[in-house]
Amino acid sequence: MSAEPLRSHDLRKVYQSRGAPPTTALAGVSLEVHRGERVALLGRNGAGKTTFLRIASTLLRPTSGTIEIFGHDADRDPELARPLIAVVPQEGKPFFHLTPYEQVYTYLRARGFSREVGKARTAEALEKMGLTDIQDRLAITLSGGQRQRTMVATVIATEAPLLFLDEPTIGMDPFARRAVWDALRELTRRGSTMLLTTHYLDEAEALSDRLYIIDRGRVLVKGTAEELKASVGGTLKVTLAKGAERRPLFESFGECVVDGSSCTVIVSPEKLGELMAVAVREQLTATVGPVTLEEAFLRFVGRSINEDDN
Amino acid sequence: MRTTTEGTAPARSRAFRGLPAFFWTEVLVQANELTAMATSMVIQGVVLVFVWILDPSLLGIAFVGALIFSMFTMGQRLLNEAAYIRIDHKANDLYLASPLSPEGYFLGMAGGILFVYITPVIVMGILAEIVVRFTLPEVALLLALCLCVWISSASIGYTFSTFFRDNRAIWAYASLFFTTFGVVFPVFYPLTAFPAGLQPIALLLPPSAAASLMQAAIGAIPVVTSRILFAAIALVAETTALFGFAIYWARRTVREG
Numbered sequence: 201m202s203a204e205p206l207r208s209h210d211l212r213k214v215y216q217s218r219g220a221p222p223t224t225a226l227a228g229v230s231l232e233v234h235r236g237e238r239v240a241l242l243g244r245n246g247a248g249k250t251t252f253l254r255i256a257s258t259l260l261r262p263t264s265g266t267i268e269i270f271g272h273d274a275d276r277d278p279e280l281a282r283p284l285i286a287v288v289p290q291e292g293k294p295f296f297h298l299t300p301y302e303q304v305y306t307y308l309r310a311r312g313f314s315r316e317v318g319k320a321r322t323a324e325a326l327e328k329m330g331l332t333d334i335q336d337r338l339a340i341t342l343s344g345g346q347r348q349r350t351m352v353a354t355v356i357a358t359e360a361p362l363l364f365l366d367e368p369t370i371g372m373d374p375f376a377r378r379a380v381w382d383a384l385r386e387l388t389r390r391g392s393t394m395l396l397t398t399h400y401l402d403e404a405e406a407l408s409d410r411l412y413i414i415d416r417g418r419v420l421v422k423g424t425a426e427e428l429k430a431s432v433g434g435t436l437k438v439t440l441a442k443g444a445e446r447r448p449l450f451e452s453f454g455e456c457v458v459d460g461s462s463c464t465v466i467v468s469p470e471k472l473g474e475l476m477a478v479a480v481r482e483q484l485t486a487t488v489g490p491v492t493l494e495e496a497f498l499r500f501v502g503r504s505i506n507e508d509d510n
Numbered sequence: 511m512r513t514t515t516e517g518t519a520p521a522r523s524r525a526f527r528g529l530p531a532f533f534w535t536e537v538l539v540q541a542n543e544l545t546a547m548a549t550s551m552v553i554q555g556v557v558l559v560f561v562w563i564l565d566p567s568l569l570g571i572a573f574v575g576a577l578i579f580s581m582f583t584m585g586q587r588l589l590n591e592a593a594y595i596r597i598d599h600k601a602n603d604l605y606l607a608s609p610l611s612p613e614g615y616f617l618g619m620a621g622g623i624l625f626v627y628i629t630p631v632i633v634m635g636i637l638a639e640i641v642v643r644f645t646l647p648e649v650a651l652l653l654a655l656c657l658c659v660w661i662s663s664a665s666i667g668y669t670f671s672t673f674f675r676d677n678r679a680i681w682a683y684a685s686l687f688f689t690t691f692g693v694v695f696p697v698f699y700p701l702t703a704f705p706a707g708l709q710p711i712a713l714l715l716p717p718s719a720a721a722s723l724m725q726a727a728i729g730a731i732p733v734v735t736s737r738i739l740f741a742a743i744a745l746v747a748e749t750t751a752l753f754g755f756a757i758y759w760a761r762r763t764v765r766e767g
Contacts, residue, residue, distance in 0.1 A: 257607040260766045278765065279524075282609055289603035295595075297542035298535070306538065309531035310610045310618075338542060354604065364607075 203271030205362045205393040206233040206256060211265035213251050213417075225251040227417035228265065233362075238384065238394040240408035242401070242497065244505050248417040249397035250290050250366055256395065257287045257364045269362060283311075286358040290366035290397075292351050296340035300331045300350040303339065307354045325357035328383040330376065344371045349380070356383050363387070365396040369403060381407050399505050401493040411493075413500050420500045428496040434466040437495055438475055441485040449478055457498055466491060528610035529618045536591075536622020551630040554580055557698050568699065573638035574652070574724045575698035580631045581656040582691055582717045585663025586684060587623050592616075592671035593680050606764045616760040620664040648727050655720035658749040662716040663691075665749075665756035672763045690715075697721045702731045710740065719745040 213226040226248045233239045241249040254260035256267055258278035267274045269281035294303040304325055308318040326335050329349040339347055348371050355363060365384075369377040377400075384407060388394055398404050404411055405425040412422045421428065429435075434454050440446075443463035447456050453475045454466040467475055472488070479486040497505050540547065554576035561572040596602040605615055638644075644652065666687075674680050691697070695712045696704045701722040704712050712718040719741040725731045726738055 254603075254766075257603070258765060259603055259607050282607060285607060287603055287607040289600045291600055292604055293599040293601060295535075295539050295599070295601065297539045302535075302538050306531065306535040307604070307608075310528045310535060310605065310614075311608050312528065312531075351604070358608075 203268065204232055205235055205237075205270055206231075206268070206395060208232075208252070208256070208267040209265055211252065211255065211267055212263045213248075213255065213260070214263045224417050226255075226262070226265075229414070229417070229419055231412055231419060231422070233393055233395050235393055236388050236391060237409045238388050238396070238407055240404040240411045241395065241397045241414055242399070242404050242411050242493075242505070243397075243414035244399065244501070244503065244507060247414045249414055251417075252414070253287075253290075253364050253366050253395065253397055257285055258282055259287075284360060285362045285364060286311075286355045286360035287363075288351050288355045288365040288368050291370075292366075293347055294339045294350045294354065297338055299336050299338055300326055300342070300346075300353065301335040303350055304354045304357050308357055311358060313358075321357040321359070325353040325383075328356070328379065328386075329353040330379055345373055345376055348372055349376055352380055352383070356387055359387060359390065359392060361392060363392055363394045365394065367397055367399070369398070369400065377403065401497065401505060405493050413497060415501045425493055428500075429491050429493060432466050432491050432495045432499055434468045434471075435491055436467050436469060436472060437464050437489055437491050438467060438472070438479070439464045439487045439489075440479060441487075443479075443482075443484050443486075446482055446484070449482065450475065455499070457495070464495070466495060524609075524611060526611055526614050526617070528608075529614035529621075532605070532610060532614055532618030533621045533625070536619045537625050540623055540626035547626055547630065550583070550627055551576075551580065551634060553583075554634065561698065570638075570642040570728060571700055571721075571725055571730045572698050573634070573641050574728065574730075575721050576634055577631065577638055577652065578656060578659055578717055578720045578724065579692045579697050580634060581660040582663045583688070584624055584627045584631070585620070585660050585665075586667045586687055587627065588620050588664050589667035589671045589684055589687075590677075590680060591619060591623060592668050593674050593677055595619075596671070597675065597677050612760040612764045613757050616668050616756060620668065624660060624664075642728055644728070648724075651727050652724055655724055655745070658745050659716050659720045662745075662749045662752045665752035669752075669756050669759045672759065691717050700725055700731050701737075709737070713737070713741045714744050714748070716745055716748055719748075 209230050211226050211229045215223045215225055229248070229252055241252060243249050251260065255262050256274060258274050258281050262275060270284050272280040274281045294300070298306065301322060305318050305322040308321055313321065326332050329352060331346065331349055331353060334342065334346060339350060342350070352368050369380050372380065384394060408425070410422065410424055411428060413420045432455065440450070440463045442461050443450065444458045444461050447458060447463050450456055450463065450465045453471050457464045465475060476486060558572050558576055561568050606612060670683065695715050695718040697717045701709060701712060713722060722741050723738060726733050
């Protein structure tokens with residue numbers, strides 16, 4: 201396994217459906233994931249993240265382009281790629297009539313693990329996900345977050361060389377999310393590689409080594425969270441309540457983004473004092489904070505990550 | 511990385527890989543839902559009571575029909591189960607994007623259902639033995655016929671399960687299959703009671719073909735060589751074709767186009 205864990209080139213997917221115009225889900229996505237990396241695909245609903253993940257995980261055929269998993273053509277030779285991957289599907293649920301222990305253990309057995317390794321890995325994964333106390337309860341009796349943790353435990357127990365996680369922490373409480381992040385970080389320390397999709401910006405920032413921002417089937421930008429934030433043009437953001445109509449006063453300090461009646465200005469620390477003086481003079485309420493990925497996302501996509509096309 | 515390569519070994523030419531493990535997965539799933547198993551023979555039981563009230567002399571035929579039709583409904587459970595896992599749980603992605611082979615997934619699920627639901631069929635078989643008094647060759651024939659019916663039904667069930675995007679749409683088809691294969695055409699009643707001109711059509715349906723062969727074997731209907739040959743060839747050919755197609759389809763539908 202000397203090749204890159206994942207490499208796609210000009211990957212396109214057009215969905216054809218009767219009575220409706222074709223829908224382009226991917227419009228030429230080229231990306232690479234290096235060994236031991238955690239890479240996030242960041243995008244709004246319908247951006248193409250799940251389509252890419254399903255093609256990469258050999259479950260969907262691309263319309264054109266190439267995609268390789270450790271050098272194996274995932275489209276032509278999916279049987280060679282599948283043993284090297286594991287997938288947390290979007291909105292996937294465990295079998296309701298299995299317990300978390302049975303779910304993880306039987307999955308490992310179905311993948312070809314021995315009983316001994318299967319039992320050890322199952323216990324370890326359930327503990328990491330905080331499921332040990334409820335490991336013998338049927339999944340039908342568990343909460344949505346516990347079921348999602350069961351799905352993540354099922355996949356991390358495989359320690360597959362390449363993991364795909366489609367919105368892995370959806371429906372989880374903040375503590376559970378952090379437990380998942382820790383488990384995923386540990387897995388990559390052990391040598392696994394990870395591609396995840398998320399529309400939680402904090403998750404993308406906390407978890408990923410690199411990010412690809414995708415919109416309408418295209419990669420708009422790639423880089424580390426720091427690089428993307430730096431590209432915004434400042435390290436601080438000042439949100440001015442009711443500042444939209446006085447935007448011209450602040451445009452010289454940095455990029456201004458109007459959202460309703462408020463205006464957010466991206467500034468460098470050196471200009472902050474001067475900007476605040478103007479805000480006080482104009483009797484505007486100002487909130488200062490560090491630039492986050494949200495600003496970077498807005499800058500590249502032009503819309504908030506939670507905003508739908510329609 | 512930890513050095514074990516278990517679960518990541520190359521999988522080319524590993525047909526049926528993971529079948530035993532997924533079989534046990536499905537056994538556990540089904541075994542944790544025992545009420546469904548316990549109530550799986552209610553309809554067959556009700557039919558037997560009706561037949562007993564209407565004409566007790568047909569009870570032997572009805573028992574044979576109940577056994578054969580139980581194998582058919584067990585195969586049809588796959589229609590609901592496979593669609594449920596795919597549509598409601600989206601868990602098939604978890605399994606199919608793994609070294610588990612598609613045919614291992616299909617047959618493991620089918621076998622797991624069979625393993626759990628066979629218990630009430632065995633009880634029914636014991637009751638049938640008391641009523642009919644099968645000879646040993648008849649038992650062997652009955653087992654072979656039940657196997658054919660189960661394989662063909664499971665193959666139909668799995669293949670159809672891949673066509674749906676909504677579970678509610680499946681209910682209508684499931685009851686259509688149930689009514690067509692088990693109620694309208696002769697399974698619980700003698701083939702000879704069915705319109706003569708339509709009997710060849712009945713013999714093209716696996717449950718009716720199997721029931722007719724068994725009815726002839728126990729002397730419940732006259733032995734007509736041409737009819738027996740037709741039913742036997744149709745049943746074996748259809749079972750083989752349906753099974754082969756289901757394996758092909760399982761492999762093909764791992765990936766959406």
